[in-house]
Amino acid sequence: IAWEQTKRTELENYDPSSHKELVGSFFEKSVPYLWPDSPNMLNLVRQSKALAKFIGLDTPLADVTNLHAVKFRTSLLDAGRAGSTINNYAATFNRIMAHAVTCGHIQSPAPSMAYQKQRKGRVVFLEPQQEQGLIKFFHHVGREDYADLLITLIYTGARISELLKLRWVDVKDKTVTFWDTKTSTPRTVPLSTAAQQALRRRRTVSPAQPFPIPYQTYKAAFDRAKAACNLPDITIHTCRHTC
8 A cells, every 4th residue: 555655646746857768769669659560660660770870879869859850861861862761761750759749758849850852753553464474473383362462452452551451351242441541541442353353262261361461471472573574663552553
């Protein structure tokens, strides 16, 4: 009882500003909290480590300023990094620092990194023969599940993260509903004949969920397939463009 009363008093009198959270530890634990299910986790961890190292792992979080962001962004520009890369770092930094405000470690407004203007390039999509080449490659290596995932990506326009999280309860005869989306807004899309057939094949062999495949595993297989088909400019997201 005495211990409980002591702890209650400590909590009531706790001042978040008196605890000096350090950049290294805060950045490290913020990534899995802010992006728990991201298929891009490896890149997010790498970006957060690079940011924390540049600022200083033992730097108090409250001492981080916009100048740190400006200097880091300048270092990326001097290194000739692409605008998309700079924007990825900016998004990671800005969200972590906004989280620091939420946690009470720093005052609002949070330090932020400016985004780099990007010229929009042409939209790349798969031609029918390219699509068939990728599917045939997966058949050739005996990965029917990879082929069916590719077909479903192309004929639903879903993001890879949405399909890897898809559950059978959300798959109907002619529609599929994605609940865990990038915008946090659920959406239902119609299933073409090709997508229906691919999902029927998965249902017979994968009772837990349609595509129990780790993202990095599929990305590596997709990269091998596109190399075999001589398609260097495409990514998994190209399937969404194709739809």
